[in-house]
Amino acid sequence: WPLHAPEIDAIRTLKETRNAVVLAHNYQTPEIFHGVADIQGDSLALARQAADCDADVLVVAGVHFMAETAKLVNPDKTVLIPDPRAGCSLAESITPADVRALRAAHPGVPVVTYVNTSAAVKAEADICCTSGNAVRVVESLGVARVIFIPDIFLAQHVARHTAVEIIPWRGTCEVHERFTADEIRTFRAGYPGVAVVAHPECPPEVLDAADHVGSTAQMIDYVRRERPERVFLVTECSMSDNVAAELPEVEFVKPCTLCPHMKRITLPKIRRALETLAPRVELDADLIDRARVPVERMLAVR
Ligand code: 13P
Numbered sequence: 584w585p586l587h588a589p590e591i592d593a594i595r596t597l598k599e600t601r602n603a604v605v606l607a608h609n610y611q612t613p614e615i616f617h618g619v620a621d622i623q624g625d626s627l628a629l630a631r632q633a634a635d636c637d638a639d640v641l642v643v644a645g646v647h648f649m650a651e652t653a654k655l656v657n658p659d660k661t662v663l664i665p666d667p668r669a670g671c672s673l674a675e676s677i678t679p680a681d682v683r684a685l686r687a688a689h690p691g692v693p694v695v696t697y698v699n700t701s702a703a704v705k706a707e708a709d710i711c712c713t714s715g716n717a718v719r720v721v722e723s724l725g726v727a728r729v730i731f732i733p734d735i736f737l738a739q740h741v742a743r744h745t746a747v748e749i750i751p752w753r754g755t756c757e758v759h760e761r762f763t764a765d766e767i768r769t770f771r772a773g774y775p776g777v778a779v780v781a782h783p784e785c786p787p788e789v790l791d792a793a794d795h796v797g798s799t800a801q802m803i804d805y806v807r808r809e810r811p812e813r814v815f816l817v818t819e820c821s822m823s824d825n826v827a828a829e830l831p832e833v834e835f836v837k838p839c840t841l842c843p844h845m846k847r848i849t850l851p852k853i854r855r856a857l858e859t860l861a862p863r864v865e866l867d868a869d870l871i872d873r874a875r876v877p878v879e880r881m882l883a884v885r
Pocket residue numbers: 609624625626627699713714715756782784797798799800
């Protein structure tokens with residue numbers, strides 16, 4: 584990445600001093616994603632690579648549940664979240680008491696939780712999944728029914744790709760729920776030949792109108808593989824900027840659809856976190872013991 588801003592240079596130096604790595608989700612802005620990240624990817628890649636990491640300090644340029652997941656698989660390391668207010672409407676849609684109530688209503692049915700949940704909710708679940716492995720995880724259980732929390736649209740998408748009965752929750756992503764099939768039709772009319780690639784947190788009619796559906800990493804893989812002349816990535820819009828930096832020959836068309844939580848993470852906050860080793864993700868030992876089990880089960884599913 585050609586950018587040499589003072590903030591980027593300072594962060595690169597601090598990473599060496601602290602033996603730290605920066606993990607950046609695909610929705611971070613290009614100066615973070617290309618400027619200072621050591622590990623980049625979707626939620627699954629970040630969880631996997633956090634588990635394999637040998638740095639002393641992990642800085643999560645993503646939202647709070649991603650930093651908690653990094654802590655669950657690295658309980659003895661310092662995990663920093665540059666702005667702890669970086670939440671997620673899905674994670675906020677369900678509480679541990681809600682999960683216990685679902686279990687009581689469906690005795691014996693296992694709970695699959697999307698990683699977009701708090702550690703306290705994970706502690707009540709049997710196994711985690713991401714949008715990249717949800718069908719595989721559901722089918723790995725070898726059961727006829729599962730409770731699938733918290734994203735109703737992802738649950739509906741999974742239900743269409745498996746014979747396992749899916750009992751959903753009512754959570755939604757505040758960014759993806761706003762896309763409409765009409766909007767896709769307008770983009771197709773305005774940009775002839777555009778390839779439409781959507782994230783499964785979008786409503787079903789949007790997924791039906793898309794050419795391809797996948798996690799953020801699977802969406803990027805599609806563009807790298809197919810090299811469409813122009814593409815509409817139906818997701819948080821910073822991701823298009825990140826891929827456009829890598830593939831200048833592809834035209835990325837998009838509305839502005841920022842995730843306000845992801846955008847709380849900035850270069851000055853990353854720098855401050857590395858200088859002060861705060862704010863840290865701290866979880867009590869009992870919660871870590873319970874919540875890491877579903878994450879590790881997910882990581883064992885290939
Ligand atoms: P991915 O796992 O596909 O990166 O999705 C995470 C997310 O928050 C999507 O809104």
